[in-house]
Amino acid sequence: MEEYICYSCKKTHAVASLLWKCTCGGMLDLHKSSPTIDTIAWDKYPHSLWRYVQTMPFAEDSRTWESVTMGEGRTPLIALDTSEPDTYVKVDYMMPTLSFKDRGASVLMTKAKELGVTKVIADSSGNAGTAIAAYAARCSIACDVYVSDKTSPKKTAQIRAHGAAVKQIHGTREEIASAAQKAVETENVFYASHVYNPYFFEGTKTYAYEIYEEFGGAPDTLIVPVGNGTLLLGAYYGFKELRENGLIEKIPKIAAVQAANCAPLVSAGRRREKTAAPVANQGTAAEGIAIAAPARAEQILEAVADTNGTFIAVEEEDIPRAREALSRKGFYVEITSAVNYAGYLQYKKSPEEKVVFPLCGAGIKSG
Numbered sequence: 001m002e003e004y005i006c007y008s009c010k011k012t013h014a015v016a017s018l019l020w021k022c023t024c025g026g027m028l029d030l031h032k033s034s035p036t037i038d039t040i041a042w043d044k045y046p047h048s049l050w051r052y053v054q055t056m057p058f059a060e061d062s063r064t065w066e067s068v069t070m071g072e073g074r075t076p077l078i079a080l081d082t083s084e085p086d087t088y089v090k091v092d093y094m095m096p097t098l099s100f101k102d103r104g105a106s107v108l109m110t111k112a113k114e115l116g117v118t119k120v121i122a123d124s125s126g127n128a129g130t131a132i133a134a135y136a137a138r139c140s141i142a143c144d145v146y147v148s149d150k151t152s153p154k155k156t157a158q159i160r161a162h163g164a165a166v167k168q169i170h171g172t173r174e175e176i177a178s179a180a181q182k183a184v185e186t187e188n189v190f191y192a193s194h195v196y197n198p199y200f201f202e203g204t205k206t207y208a209y210e211i212y213e214e215f216g217g218a219p220d221t222l223i224v225p226v227g228n229g230t231l232l233l234g235a236y237y238g239f240k241e242l243r244e245n246g247l248i249e250k251i252p253k254i255a256a257v258q259a260a261n262c263a264p265l266v267s268a269g270r271r272r273e274k275t276a277a278p279v280a281n282q283g284t285a286a287e288g289i290a291i292a293a294p295a296r297a298e299q300i301l302e303a304v305a306d307t308n309g310t311f312i313a314v315e316e317e318d319i320p321r322a323r324e325a326l327s328r329k330g331f332y333v334e335i336t337s338a339v340n341y342a343g344y345l346q347y348k349k350s351p352e353e354k355v356v357f358p359l360c361g362a363g364i365k366s367g
């Protein structure tokens, strides 16, 4: 029987389809001990992130994922350039909906299907909504996605194509989230939130498993973009499980990257503070990470500090330049993902330090 535990008050709750936060308002995590990792079993599974299903909190005999998967995961890990042989990009835009959000959405919607859910609501700056909409379609579950009226039309078209209803809201990212949460409460439906629902992180943690498998160990450093921290926390949890199983000695150092114009975590992180005060979004082309008040800020700061990590802020003018430079190397990413490369260019890498950064979203997703 799976349980949630509140990050703030430590109260535990049985996993239920309508529960998405603690009675105290705190964020829910899964209450579980580190899974036992059987690396030998991995090859019994298809070439996808489901080769790690035994590390996820599903019943041992659960096969629900088999009807949900679209082959997500196991994305290429490629040396960026012959001149930089220790720097790797993980091409996470090579996913069914063209962003890494498929890692979390496939696992979260598999759980929703097991719970017998018939409708979900999500809110997103775009890619999470797209991924949830696609996997909801795959599960024959109805889906409403709340997005900003400024979200790239390509992303809203992609959401609608999967049969989901797009609810465009004029307001900040936080106002959009609260509109979705209000609808979740009034309609009594499942909140398929990549931020609140901890099953999403059971999917994003496979980012770490895949890197481990590819390298036969851990790299020195992960450069990770952070808005709500779903990839950052997932990567951290994954490497933590690998360490707890004695498969690696050390969790890679995490260098967290934000756009300077919306960087609530950067100053707090640099001062080693435990929480981050919300900021006003000054406007950034990196729409996918423009989160002024991340709900899991404390957990993100704790994770980065635990790896002795660091924070990088990327200025607006460096974003299009980084996108162009990456394209010239063959990698066409959406604008938000150019921040990852710009962050890498600012990072002071030591000689032979092995660094990985993700290419999170495909170029055709943005203008």
Ligand SMILES: *Cc1c(COP(=O)(O)O)cnc(C)c1O
Pocket (backbone or CB within 6 Å): 099, 100, 101, 127, 128, 225, 226, 227, 228, 229, 230, 231, 232, 288, 289, 291, 334, 336, 337, 360, 361
């Ligand atoms: C979601 C997303 C991010 C950031 O992920 P968070 O979970 O918000 O930290 C970065 N890049 C792209 C392209 C995304 O879709």
Ligand SMILES: [Zn+2]
Pocket (backbone or CB within 6 Å): 006, 007, 008, 009, 010, 011, 022, 023, 024, 025, 026
């Ligand atoms: Zn609580």
